[in-house]
């Protein structure tokens with residue numbers, strides 16, 4: 004198990020409404036899609052994808068509750084503590100790939116574009132509820148010539164969900180793979196749409212996590228521990244999981260509908 008690493012924040016970036024990136028030195032090898040457990044003393048320890056994997060790593064936080072609001076208030080020079088990296092990340096695939104980012108899911112997906120050496124092999128679809136919540140659009144354009152956006156309210160890009168956008172892009176071009184992260188209902192729809200177009204892919208799940216290393220069982224889905232067997236799964240694996248896209252476990256371990 005990785006020891007707790009104490010880090011000092013070198014840079015903060017407001018990425019969009021309610022989104023902030025914290026950058027720090029973290030000298031460990033990380034795959035796109037892997038995550039760290041971030042310790043918020045006296046409050047909680049929560050999973051966060053690493054959104055930047057270069058020499059200066061980063062996490063990108065969507066402020067939704069107590070822990071993420073505390074992280075979002077940290078400033079340059081403040082310290083933080085993390086364990087990791089954990090989990091099975093995205094594979095480096097050879098073929099034409101469509102990256103699909105739903106909301107904060109862009110944090111897990113964008114590093115894939117950065118490690119690809121050919122901008123013609125990667126197209127990117129980024130979706131959010133509204134224009135202010137779209138993140139990483141400019142960053143994506145550094146790695147792809149075909150970056151498209153969607154918003155639920157039509158305030159930027161295509162009006163509709165990022166799955167509608169991905170479907171449209173799959174009609175226009177032939178892709179070999181999809182790689183995606185976002186809310187599970189979105190991933191479940193995307194998996195179906197991908198199948199209709201004969202495109203298989205990898206999908207990163209967000210489940211409630213406590214230990215992050217396969218011990219507590221909080222994150223289990225149909226016998227698989229998302230923290231160690233995932234968070235990235237192939238579509239074919241997810242199709243055999245009856246809870247995928249239907250139910251999850253809450254903090255008490257109770258199964259609830261998505």
Ligand SMILES: Cc1cc2nc3c(=O)[nH]c(=O)nc-3n(C[C@H](O)[C@H](O)[C@H](O)COP(=O)(O)OP(=O)(O)OC[C@H]3O[C@@H](n4cnc5c(N)ncnc54)[C@H](O)[C@@H]3O)c2cc1C
Nearest residue numbers: 049050051052063064065068069070071110209210211212
């Ligand atoms: C592998 C993984 C990677 C993630 N990466 C990111 C990321 O890059 N950026 C980002 O903004 N968010 C990410 N999340 C989600 C993030 O962990 C939750 O938003 C955060 O834990 C919420 O904590 P809170 O106290 O602010 O909110 P709360 O009010 O406690 O909860 C808000 C929501 O977050 C969920 N949540 C709460 N605690 C956890 C937990 N321990 N594990 C999983 N979900 C939890 C709850 O189910 C609830 O729906 C990731 C989750 C997982 C599992």
Ligand code: FES
Nearest residue numbers: 213215219220230
């Ligand atoms: S979070 Fe404990 S087993 Fe996955």
